[in-house]
Amino acid sequence: MADVKDYAVEEFSQHDRALMQRPYDFYDKVRETGCPVARSEQLGGFWYTTNYAATRRVYDDFRTFSSADGTALPKQPLPLYPIDLDPPQQTRMRKLLNPIFLPDAIQKYRPRFEAIITELLDEIAPKGEAELQEQLVRPTLATVIMPFLGVPRDDWEMLAHKLDFLTRMRVEDPETCAKYGVELSDYLYEFATRRRGTPPEDDLMQILIDARINDEALTDEEIVGIATLVLFGGLDTTSAVVGMALWYLIEHPDDRARLLGGEVDFPSALHEFVRYTSPIQGLRRTVTRDTELEGCPLKAGDYVMAMNGAANHDPGKFPDPDQVRFDRPIGNEHDHLGFGGGAHICIGQHFAKTLMETLIRAIFDRLPDLRIQPDFQPAFAVGESRVLKTLPVTFRAS
Numbered sequence: 001m002a003d004v005k006d007y008a009v010e011e012f013s014q015h016d017r018a019l020m021q022r023p024y025d026f027y028d029k030v031r032e033t034g035c036p037v038a039r040s041e042q043l044g045g046f047w048y049t050t051n052y053a054a055t056r057r058v059y060d061d062f063r064t065f066s067s068a069d070g071t072a073l074p075k076q077p078l079p080l081y082p083i084d085l086d087p088p089q090q091t092r093m094r095k096l097l098n099p100i101f102l103p104d105a106i107q108k109y110r111p112r113f114e115a116i117i118t119e120l121l122d123e124i125a126p127k128g129e130a131e132l133q134e135q136l137v138r139p140t141l142a143t144v145i146m147p148f149l150g151v152p153r154d155d156w157e158m159l160a161h162k163l164d165f166l167t168r169m170r171v172e173d174p175e176t177c178a179k180y181g182v183e184l185s186d187y188l189y190e191f192a193t194r195r196r197g198t199p200p201e202d203d204l205m206q207i208l209i210d211a212r213i214n215d216e217a218l219t220d221e222e223i224v225g226i227a228t229l230v231l232f233g234g235l236d237t238t239s240a241v242v243g244m245a246l247w248y249l250i251e252h253p254d255d256r257a258r259l260l261g262g263e264v265d266f267p268s269a270l271h272e273f274v275r276y277t278s279p280i281q282g283l284r285r286t287v288t289r290d291t292e293l294e295g296c297p298l299k300a301g302d303y304v305m306a307m308n309g310a311a312n313h314d315p316g317k318f319p320d321p322d323q324v325r326f327d328r329p330i331g332n333e334h335d336h337l338g339f340g341g342g343a344h345i346c347i348g349q350h351f352a353k354t355l356m357e358t359l360i361r362a363i364f365d366r367l368p369d370l371r372i373q374p375d376f377q378p379a380f381a382v383g384e385s386r387v388l389k390t391l392p393v394t395f396r397a398s
């Protein structure tokens with residue numbers, strides 16, 4: 001077994017704002033040391049993967065790389081289900097959730113998505129300029145995910161603010177995060193309790209309240225854990241991919257024409273955008289027994305970050321990884337790790353793909369001559385997810 005000293009010790013954290021503006025240069029640098037797993041002493045100390053094979057192994061071996069102590073670093077102050085469980089507990093909950101997220105089940109939401117997007121586009125179209133991320137993409141997604149869960153309209157902004165803070169500020173302001181964690185959880189407990197006493201509605205909260213596994217209802221803790229994860233999982237990730245896809249498609253009219261004209265398979269192109277964007281750059285696992293990962297000795301109790309961003313930009317797996325290429329054979333194989341892999345692979349991916357396709361098509365349909373404003377300087381919000389902050393555009397007012 002190789003000695004630990006053979007492995008690079010390179011300070012790293014996905015909450016590091018400066019580094020995460022250009023993370024792929026950093027991963028390349030560490031990977032080029034020949035090191036598929038590296039060590040950072042930040043955030044209490046952890047290992048992180050720098051190539052595809054090591055990241056894939058972490059996802060595929062849940063017995064050695066457990067999610068039961070959470071998947072975030074620093075830890076989230078709230079339990080999130082089923083992400084914070086290992087099989088078989090996770091499988092039990094996943095079976096219950098699967099039918100809700102199947103592609104056919106998701107199609108029923110398409111007209112709702114379209115109506116919401118049309119309303120937002122109606123506001124923007126006469127103006128001739130817009131900041132697409134703030135004015136269109138994020139509001140659309142909030143407007144979709146919140147009613148999907150069933151939370152009242154008046155609470156959307158408060159919830160979006162707390163979720164954003166908990167995603168971004170856990171290193172800088174852990175006290176406020178702990179406070180917001182308690183408030184969010186109290187809110188969702190109270191919401192679930194209230195809804196048990198009201199007539200049924202057509203939303204996820206109702207499905208969770210009515211759900212039975214072997215004749216047993218979900219506990220309040222399970223319901224709140226699932227609801228919290230859907231809010232966290234659904235908002236930022238999808239905005240991140242749509243933002244990058246719009247930016248790319250505006251600047252590459254030939255690819256845009258191929259995609260919108262049907263020459264390129266839309267779901268496959270979305271997989272490529274998810275790979276390229278990797279909105280969740282990394283997720284934590286806890287090592288359950290002394291083991292080795294790609295030759296690197298790990299001890300029980302160690303933390304490992306499975307770095308989706310490094311895996312998805314590993315040139316050994318994806319040639320020219322920093323380029324968008326619609327001809328990559330990843331659409332059907334799903335072997336990028338942007339949606340994770342193994343037991344926890346994103347259950348919301350059909351939901352996300354339907355939403356992203358609807359949004360991208362509607363935007364180019366209504367605003368076909370979009371241009372990026374010439375002074376645009378890309379900047380990313382970082383933390384649990386990495387998201388393009390702004391996308392300022394101009395277009396012919398209509």
Ligand code: HEM
Nearest residue numbers: 071082083233234237238280338339340344346347348352
């Ligand atoms: C482009 C958009 C999305 C990306 C990139 C993404 C990414 C991911 C990743 C990487 C995981 C794996 C977590 C792990 O292994 O620990 C995951 C799991 C999950 N995602 Fe997504 N997600 C997206 C959209 C959504 C949406 C729209 C929803 C819900 C409406 C959602 C709900 C979930 C849930 C519930 C899980 C946990 C599954 C489990 O633990 O078995 N995601 N997602």
